[in-house]
Amino acid sequence: MKNPVRTEGEAFGFLIAAVAIFGVIGAAGAIAGGAAALAALVAAAVGLGAGIWIAAEPKVREPAVWERRDPDAERRVD
């Protein structure tokens, strides 16, 4: 499963998705009651699961592994 907070950009995208999904759930609950909110939640969960299953990992991603210190660099304790 893809880490949704792998970088700040991905965390921001995750937030936007959360606003959209929970906005729909909240609107369904406010308009049509708890059953509609529950139905929206289930639909969102199923859709999310299907999306994760279908979507492939992108071939090129922003590297999350920051450059390590040059191995030839000295580490000194003065």
Place this chain on the structure above:
Amino acid sequence: MATAAHVDEHAHHGPPPANQSSRVDSRLLGIYLFIGSEIMLFGSFFTMYFFARVIVGPDSWPPEGFHLPVYLAFLNTVILVTSSFTMHWALQSVKRNHRAGLIAGLLLTFLLGLTFLLIQMREYSRLGFGPGDLAFASTFFGLTGLHGAHVFVGLTLLLFALIRSIRGHFGPAAHDHLGVELPGIYWHFVDVMWIVVYVTVYVL
């Protein structure tokens, strides 16, 4: 006399480098684990909330005389979501080596987060009930108070990042602005938690 020991040109001075068995930077791994633990913590509070709500029953939730300021909380939600946009702006600015944008973004994010907390405190003072008044109030204060504490921690991180950005500690390279990236990840997580809290506690 020849030197007693042959000095290798590549002799290592000081302690050996720390073992890094993970391919993920340790600081990034730290924030991932921290967020994971916080998800567990919020999960336990949400479990408490739903358990109490099921036990009490839908007819008595909220109990008679207990009203939540839904629209004020919606305003707070808008403020917090906006603060995530300014945080993202700050990160984009530092990646483009735009120092003014970084500082402005961090400052705006901090001020918006502070406004959120102040509004929440004002809301607490005008609710008309306290944490000890029935399970509804206890779960409400538990969830929103826990989130408020996380906002406070986020504000502390943002303040550190803001001070360091003013002093010019950050650069456009990925490893040169981890001090902004990690608080950014944490801040967006806090925002997501508020979205869930708001929809669950105030709306539904």
